[in-house]
Amino acid sequence: MTNGCCPDRAPSLTRGDLSRHGLRTRRRAAPQSKYILSTNELHPGWSIENFYRKFLWLPTAFIGVFFVGPIIAVTIRSFFDPAPGFGNYAEVLFSGIYLQVIWNTLGTALIVTFLCLLIAYPLAYVMAKAKGSMLAVMTSIVVVSLWTSVVIRSYAWMVIFQRRGVLNNLLTSTGLTDGAINFLPGAIAVNVGMVHIMLPFMVLPILSNMRSIDTSLLTAASVMGANPWLSFYKVFLPLSFPGISAGSALVFMMSLGFFVTPALLGGPRHLMVAVLIEQQANRMLNWGMASALATVLLLITVVLYLLYLRVVRYAGGGAQYGR
Amino acid sequence: MKTLDRSVPVISRRAALAGLGATALSLSTLDAARAAEGRLVMANGGGKLGDAYKIAFYDPWSKISSMEVVATGNNPAQLKAMVEQKNMQWDLAQGPAEGFAVYAEQGLFEPIDYSVIDKSKLVAGVAREFFIMTDFAAYHIAWNTKNLKSKPPKNWAELFAVSGRIGLWKRPFQTLEVALLADGVAPSKLYPLDLDRAFSVLTKIKSKLLLWDTGAQGAQVLIDGEIDAGAIWNGRVQGPKDQGASVDFHFNEALLLSDAWAIPKGSPNKKKAMELLAHSLTASAQAAFSRAIPYGPVNPGALALLDDKTKAMLPKLGGSTTMLNVDYWAKNLPEAQARFDKWLLS
Numbered sequence: 001m002t003n004g005c006c007p008d009r010a011p012s013l014t015r016g017d018l019s020r021h022g023l024r025t026r027r028r029a030a031p032q033s034k035y036i037l038s039t040n041e042l043h044p045g046w047s048i049e050n051f052y053r054k055f056l057w058l059p060t061a062f063i064g065v066f067f068v069g070p071i072i073a074v075t076i077r078s079f080f081d082p083a084p085g086f087g088n089y090a091e092v093l094f095s096g097i098y099l100q101v102i103w104n105t106l107g108t109a110l111i112v113t114f115l116c117l118l119i120a121y122p123l124a125y126v127m128a129k130a131k132g133s134m135l136a137v138m139t140s141i142v143v144v145s146l147w148t149s150v151v152i153r154s155y156a157w158m159v160i161f162q163r164r165g166v167l168n169n170l171l172t173s174t175g176l177t178d179g180a181i182n183f184l185p186g187a188i189a190v191n192v193g194m195v196h197i198m199l200p201f202m203v204l205p206i207l208s209n210m211r212s213i214d215t216s217l218l219t220a221a222s223v224m225g226a227n228p229w230l231s232f233y234k235v236f237l238p239l240s241f242p243g244i245s246a247g248s249a250l251v252f253m254m255s256l257g258f259f260v261t262p263a264l265l266g267g268p269r270h271l272m273v274a275v276l277i278e279q280q281a282n283r284m285l286n287w288g289m290a291s292a293l294a295t296v297l298l299l300i301t302v303v304l305y306l307l308y309l310r311v312v313r314y315a316g317g318g319a320q321y322g323r
Numbered sequence: 324m325k326t327l328d329r330s331v332p333v334i335s336r337r338a339a340l341a342g343l344g345a346t347a348l349s350l351s352t353l354d355a356a357r358a359a360e361g362r363l364v365m366a367n368g369g370g371k372l373g374d375a376y377k378i379a380f381y382d383p384w385s386k387i388s389s390m391e392v393v394a395t396g397n398n399p400a401q402l403k404a405m406v407e408q409k410n411m412q413w414d415l416a417q418g419p420a421e422g423f424a425v426y427a428e429q430g431l432f433e434p435i436d437y438s439v440i441d442k443s444k445l446v447a448g449v450a451r452e453f454f455i456m457t458d459f460a461a462y463h464i465a466w467n468t469k470n471l472k473s474k475p476p477k478n479w480a481e482l483f484a485v486s487g488r489i490g491l492w493k494r495p496f497q498t499l500e501v502a503l504l505a506d507g508v509a510p511s512k513l514y515p516l517d518l519d520r521a522f523s524v525l526t527k528i529k530s531k532l533l534l535w536d537t538g539a540q541g542a543q544v545l546i547d548g549e550i551d552a553g554a555i556w557n558g559r560v561q562g563p564k565d566q567g568a569s570v571d572f573h574f575n576e577a578l579l580l581s582d583a584w585a586i587p588k589g590s591p592n593k594k595k596a597m598e599l600l601a602h603s604l605t606a607s608a609q610a611a612f613s614r615a616i617p618y619g620p621v622n623p624g625a626l627a628l629l630d631d632k633t634k635a636m637l638p639k640l641g642g643s644t645t646m647l648n649v650d651y652w653a654k655n656l657p658e659a660q661a662r663f664d665k666w667l668l669s
Contacts, residue, residue: 097665158540162549182488184549185533263536268667276664282400283422284657285429 071298074291081288088292098276098293102300105273108262109255112194113202116251117244119195120202124243127203128210139207142200150197154264157193158184161265185267193261201254202247209243245312253301273297363390363595366397366416371558372582375615376417380603383611387602390595399426402587406431411589415596420456420583421496424653427453433586433593440601446640449581449621456581456649457603458612459619461638462497465560465572466552467545475552478576479505482552483528490544490553493534495663496652498525500578500645501554510576510645518659522666534667546570557638561617579638580647581621613637 078088092098127138145153160166161183168180183189213236221231259278262270273293281290365381367373373394381392397418403426405411418426426432432453442450449456464482466475476482482489483505491498499521503513506524525532533550535541542559544550546568560570584603586596602608606624613620613629617636620626626634640646652659 095661097661097668100668101664158543159547162544162547164548184544264540268534271664271667279660279664282398284660285399285403285426285431286657287403 075295077287078291078295081291082286088288089296091289092292092296098273098296101271101276102273102296104269104271105256105297106300108190108194108258108270108272109252111191112198112255113248113252115191115195116198116202117248120199120206120247121240121244124203124206124210127207128213142203145196146200150260151264153197154193154261157189157196157261157265161189161192185265185270187266187269189265190262190270193265194255194258197261198251198255201250205247205250206240206243209246210240213239242312245308249305249308249312253305256297256301361390363392363414363592363599364395364412365392365599366395366402366413366587368397368417369394371562371616372417375612375618376603378615379612380599380608383608384599384602388595388598392599402426402431403429406588409589411587411591413587414590414592415584415599416587417457417582417584420454420581420649421647421652421656423454423583423585424451424649425656427451427585428653431588433588433590435586435600436597439597440604444606444622444624445604446621446623448646451583451649454583454585455600455604456583456621458582458621459579459638459640460581461557461574461577461579461644462492462501462554462647463557463572463574463577463638464552465545465555465570467548467550468569468571470548470551475571477573480507482554483524485552486531487551488531488533488549489528490533490535490541490550490555492541492554493536493667495656495659497554497578497580497647499659499663500647504576504578504645510643513645514648514651515655516651516659518662522662525666526669542570557636558616558618561636574638575643577638577644578647579619579640579644581649582618583649 079085081088123142127135127142130138158165162168163180163182163184165183167183168177171177172180217235217239218231221235222228226234257274258272259274262272263275266272274297277290277293277297280286280293365376367376377392377394381394384390385392395413397416399418399422402413402416405413423432434452435450435455437450440450440455445455464476464479466485470487471485476485479501483502491501499516499518500513502521502524503516504510506520508517508520533544533553535544538556538559541553541555542563545553545555545560546563548569555572557572557574560568560572564570564572584600586593586600590596603612604622606620606622606628609620609622609625610628612618613625614633617633617638619637619639629637638644
């Protein structure tokens with residue numbers, strides 16, 4: 001796949017949405033006109049599909065101007081700054097550190113996604129069963145953490161994990177450890193910090209999916225003799241796959257671009273691609289290199305997303321038909 | 324935008340584009356208003372340094388020139404973007420001298436007008452073609468007084484030999500210098516830096532190193548006792564020490580570094596910016612600055628205006644201290660940074 005693929009891919013998605021939308025409304029509108037007055041006859045020159053299409057111009061223009069345009073500019077820059085050619089990409093591929101950092105980034109994102117899923121699934125399950133004010137309280141606890149800045153939350157974890165911090169005081173005073181443990185910088189601190197920040201993005205999609213699952217299917221399963229575990233495993237779990245996959249994709253993709261938390265809580269092993277991009281873009285002002293790194297990260301994300309779509313289409317299809 | 328929303332049902336491509344154009348136009352006229360007559364836009368790092376600038380430089384100069392000084396953030400990427408697009412919003416900018424030396428190489432600054440600024444009144448070497456160093460800060464040895472009750476490190480060699488945890492800045496500049504000083508390199512023979520030697524010194528103590536990212540973080544790990552000793556900037560620990568925090572420090576073998584001021588290329592108020600810069604380098608303004616924040620003046624005339632208590636807090640040239648060589652970093656930063664990243668991952 002060439003590097004130019006990603007900017008091409010994004011506009012074609014929106015174009016696809018437009019035409020799909022037009023197609024559907026046209027099909028629906030045609031048979032109607034025979035029996036009832038179409039909006040065209042009531043208001044000449046006005047039709048619902050035209051209305052919808054016009055509705056899409058503003059967001060399309062916005063995405064084109066503020067998202068697709070800059071991405072194309074960044075990609076072009078990666079080939080021409082400081083000199084035309086593949087110099088920046090050669091540096092990314094052969095200097096050693098960049099590939100290692102990309103590998104670290106993927107690993108960290110994968111671990112964080114897995115841990116988020118492990119915590120979020122039972123949490124969302126309990127929340128989906130909760131009713132009324134209990135649900136409102138639980139949802140607000142999940143959502144409120146989104147209101148605090150990532151920097152503040154990362155500093156808060158520093159305070160908890162440091163040598164004279166809450167956690168170490170607890171460990172030493174209860175005699176669980178002899179002396180203070182150096183959590184900072186380290187894998188535990190980074191993973192806890194990132195999972196804490198990412199958790200709502202996993203909980204919310206799973207919760208909304210679980211709440212839409214028809215509970216009579218579970219009743220039917222138990223009527224037919226399934227024990228609670230079996231009805232969960234055979235009915236509920238497959239039906240919740242769309243939520244799991246949406247949440248996992250969201251958390252994984254967002255973790256790939258993480259910056260503040262690994263920089264504050266992590267050691268050298270947690271040097272993330274975003275940190276190197278910031279270093280090149282903001283301090284070295286080497287925008288060609290920063291663009292090349294950003295393009296590689298984008299390419300990886302797009303490839304993973306396409307793979308994910310394939311997997312999900314398979315898994316999701318199974319879930320939708322309750323297989 | 325309001326009329327645009329109401330007209331959504333009849334919006335055409337042309338109307339949408341016109342709306343976007345109008346928005347862009349109104350945004351750009353807003354920007355134009357910012358750099359208008361009567362206001363001087365100064366990009367600085369904010370924090371305590373920004374406060375000191377305001378007290379010592381901006382406010383007094385505003386009274387003389389009847390021009391308001393508006394402070395804004397000093398993100399270097401923004402500077403480069405504005406130079407590239409020939410739409411400079413800043414009149415004057417401040418940043419670390421080793422960074423500004425790199426940006427000067429990239430052509431982001433106007434040359435300094437030395438007919439307005441009297442070079443002869445300043446310490447030799449601070450007045451450069453494209454920027455002027457405006458103060459002396461120190462990257463020095465500091466320790467937590469609860470963790471290290473006796474025998475605090477007297478020099479870099481002793482700091483690196485501390486058995487507990489040591490904090491250093493997660494950057495090649497300053498940190499590579501002190502690594503070489505710790506290994507016994509004479510200050511006069513420090514530059515050009517022996518990178519191989521510096522990294523091998525750092526590798527030896529890597530297991531007890533905690534590398535911090537920002538000054539706030541560096542001071543916090545020191546004051547909270549997360550590390551036992553380390554290097555930090557004096558502006559970050561003087562205040563906490565005075566307020567009784569468990570931190571102490573000295574300037575023995577300290578590395579001196581500077582903030583620099585420069586006029587960004589295409590500055591809308593170049594002449595006035597040069598005047599503010601000239602005013603900020605006068606002895607009285609420099610003395611007021613050193614009173615506001617413990618950074619040394621680049622105009623030696625300011626020292627006569629300061630009392631002994633203030634002078635004792637300032638990093639001083641000469642003695643055991645070494646001045647950071649910005650020319651070295653202007654040329655060698657990319658290579659040193661790449662090796663530093665590689666060392667981090669090793």
